[in-house]
Amino acid sequence: MRAPLKLLAAVATVAYPLVVYLGLGRWDPLWVALALAALLLLRAWSGRDPVWLVAGCGALVLGASASLGHSWLPMKLYPVLVSAVLLGVFGASLWRGPSMIERIARLTEPDLPPQGVAYTRKVTIAWCAFFVVNGAIALATTLWGSEHAWLLWNGLLSYGAMGLFFAAEWLLRQRMRARLAAAGSHG
Numbered sequence: 001m002r003a004p005l006k007l008l009a010a011v012a013t014v015a016y017p018l019v020v021y022l023g024l025g026r027w028d029p030l031w032v033a034l035a036l037a038a039l040l041l042l043r044a045w046s047g048r049d050p051v052w053l054v055a056g057c058g059a060l061v062l063g064a065s066a067s068l069g070h071s072w073l074p075m076k077l078y079p080v081l082v083s084a085v086l087l088g089v090f091g092a093s094l095w096r097g098p099s100m101i102e103r104i105a106r107l108t109e110p111d112l113p114p115q116g117v118a119y120t121r122k123v124t125i126a127w128c129a130f131f132v133v134n135g136a137i138a139l140a141t142t143l144w145g146s147e148h149a150w151l152l153w154n155g156l157l158s159y160g161a162m163g164l165f166f167a168a169e170w171l172l173r174q175r176m177r178a179r180l181a182a183a184g185s186h187g
Helices: 002-022 029-047 049-069 079-094 102-106 112-141 147-186
Strands: none
Touching: 002 029, 002 079, 002 147, 029 049, 029 147, 049 079, 049 147, 079 102, 112 147
């Protein structure tokens, strides 16, 4: 049951900006918020993951605010909430350890060398910076951008930026591995 809920929550998160854009002026934002919150809370329950619980509760608060204020503005803040939650998760891992990227790296490389641990820490810091910038742009498009600009950033460009960031980091990691391998073979 966990895999279908994870997939459904991922699809809901990616489709969220389009749903909000299409719902502007047509639906009560509370219904969109309730549907999103239900998916996120189910995801939290199925995986016992507090991050999704926070996101689900945040969606409920935003939806209630939108409904009570008869405004979609709070619902348009959800991408900002997602960036803030991810920043909190990645940032907290820097203090509690191991870093989030180290945890991910150890799934495929359990015996991560010390250079790898240092590198994953730097990458986690870089992802934190990404979430700050992404959240700031999402907030700017919410407060000052048109509905089209909001949809363009939050429904397309932010995912493209995330993909580019991920690809660039992957390329850097391959270069670092090759350098370490070359240094190890000469030593």
